[in-house]
Amino acid sequence: MIIGIDDTDSNEGMCTTYLGALLLEELQAYGAVETFPLLVRLNPTIPYKTRGNAAVALKLKTVCPEKVIAHVISRVEELARIECEKTNPGVVFILEKDYKILKPVLGNFLEEAVRNVIEIQEAKSLIKEFEISSKGFKNGRGLIGALAACGAMLNPEEWDHTFEHLAYRQKERWGTPREIEKESFFEADRKTYPGTWDTVDLTNRLVVCVPHSADPVLFGIRGETPTIVTEAASMIKSEPVERFAVYRTNQGTDMHLLSAANAAEIRDMHSYMLEGMVSAFPKTIHGGHVIFSIRDNEGNEIDCAAFEPTKNFRALVRKLMPGDKVVLSGSASSGTLNIEKIEIKKLAPLHKEENPKCPNCEKHMKSTGQGQQFRCKKCGTHVPSKVRCEVKRDLETGLYEVPPCARRHLAKPLVREKRSDIGIHPAR
Incomplete structure (x- = not known):
């Protein structure tokens, strides 16, 4: 049964x-x-x-x-x-x-x-x-x-599956601060990653597999096999464990995501993958949240957000600009897509104007005055105006994710991705 x-x-x-x-x-x-x-x-x-x-x-x-x-x-x-x-x-x-x-x-x-x-x-x-x-x-x-x-x-x-080794506290300790040796979690991560993930957040120096609520869980180690999660759990130094169980789970699988053909399909209380073009520069609002909008192929627009708990992920989002082609994964709430992952498929060109180079000397020319021509000091060659040139973006195409401290249970970490058609940038 x-x-x-x-x-x-x-x-x-x-x-x-x-x-x-x-x-x-x-x-x-x-x-x-x-x-x-x-x-x-x-x-x-x-x-x-x-x-x-x-x-x-x-x-x-x-x-x-x-x-x-x-x-x-x-x-x-x-x-x-x-x-x-x-x-x-x-x-x-x-x-x-x-x-x-x-x-x-x-x-x-x-x-x-x-x-x-x-x-x-x-x-x-x-x-x-x-x-x-x-x-x-x-x-x-x-x-x-x-x-x-x-x-x-x-x-x-x-359905795709992963495993989690869940260790439980002695009942008399429920509701009290958990006694753990933080460095043991970082050591377990060093020895078992990428077979395990989301044990720690290296960038933010946080242990993320230990809950903060008053429930019986002491810690939970997630990974690809029962063997690897149990191996990592054996390295943890903490208060006594009452019991443990290894569960087969749908965590880390993206099972919650629906494919949205356009932004008009998106409904609150659902999670989606949506492709579109960035249509407005990201802006940081009160609370440190970063908001921008994308437009789908049919002209529909939707606001997208990297909220403050996503920490350093927001710095990546701030580098986006109108014309960038992206695929976003996230959950919809109040008409806004809360981003869990982003695939940057194509970057819009970024241009700037600069003083022209002399065609003879290959040196940058100097302006002869406001609104005037540009002249080469060495050979006297004149050019009427500045030139427009493309600038390398401080951003690469590829797959990016929020850090482990902000990851939802169901979101697939990039360390599990098997794609070879695009660069993958796991958050650590």
């Missing part, structure tokens, strides 16, 4: 992946866990999410599914932060006899949950139609993520 769980945490604490790690151990009393647990990040722009908008799924071989169902529901009731207004847990159980019929249905549902906006009633109607065993708490919004996670488990070959 497959078990999907979502929305058990709150902004103040708890973590659905921690509940998944507990159940990984406890459910072995009822059967055998068949594969890696899944951590599935859903649409990152949903306003009613708690923190990272993650759901989990477990796959178990058991002869007593009813006991498993009862145990899981009791643990959700015990550990979920149901007292929180925004927390609305959902649990879904898919029995093996229903795998075949639900595989395409929940596969589609997964894609919709990651890229679009799904209403609670949509999930409840699907559960009713296929008579899926489930339990929703309060308004049951967590049923959306629980179904999506089951869809991921049923269709492992249909």
Whole structure:
């Protein structure tokens, strides 16, 4: 059977992946866990999410599914932060006899949950139609993520994946400052990058894989394989780890991005790739945010932003100018595209006027006065005006990304890109 769980945490604490790690151990009393647990990040722009908008799924071989169902529901009731207004847990159980019929249905549902906006009633109607065993708490919004996670488990070959080693704190330490040796994270990064990424932000000298909220997670190491993330985790020096789990995830895959044919298609609460031409010089507004606009092939324009948390990425954006051809990746909010990555496909030429060179001496000529001709002091040759010449831009074509400290869970880091047609500039 497959078990999907979502929305058990709150902004103040708890973590659905921690509940998944507990159940990984406890459910072995009822059967055998068949594969890696899944951590599935859903649409990152949903306003009613708690923190990272993650759901989990477990796959178990058991002869007593009813006991498993009862145990899981009791643990959700015990550990979920149901007292929180925004927390609305959902649990879904898919029995093996229903795998075949639900595989395409929940596969589609997964894609919709990651890229679009799904209403609670949509999930409840699907559960009713296929008579899926489930339990929703309060308004049951967590049923959306629980179904999506089951869809991921049923269709492992249909989506790109990475892994995360999640280490959890002892319960008595929850809510207290985390005790870590920062240099051990930089050392782990030095020895395992590019097999792992987003452990640290070298440019901004930050450890980025340690959360700051009161949840049970001590740290999470992301990477390409279970072996490499576990190797990196073994180098970390910190307070005692209560338990850990290695999750297969859709993090770092760009699974959330839709391809927009034009700017008119872009809707808030969705994420896109959009090609266009820079139509206005970037400007820095209050708060340090950098705003500019692009125009698509149909003449539609949209504002784009590199917000202050993107740090040094803003310096790159400030170098753009009208006429530059770009492909932007990011999420839409209030009619503005919040940039996660930028591909600079073509740079507009930059020109300046300068004193002409003497055609005989090849020396720059001097003006004979305001509005007058230019004359070579050596040979006396005259030229009527300045000349226009192209200047090399302080910018290269290629792929650029925000720094690790500003990266969303789902955004694919450039270290994972396999393209050879364009320069790649990973942020470190």
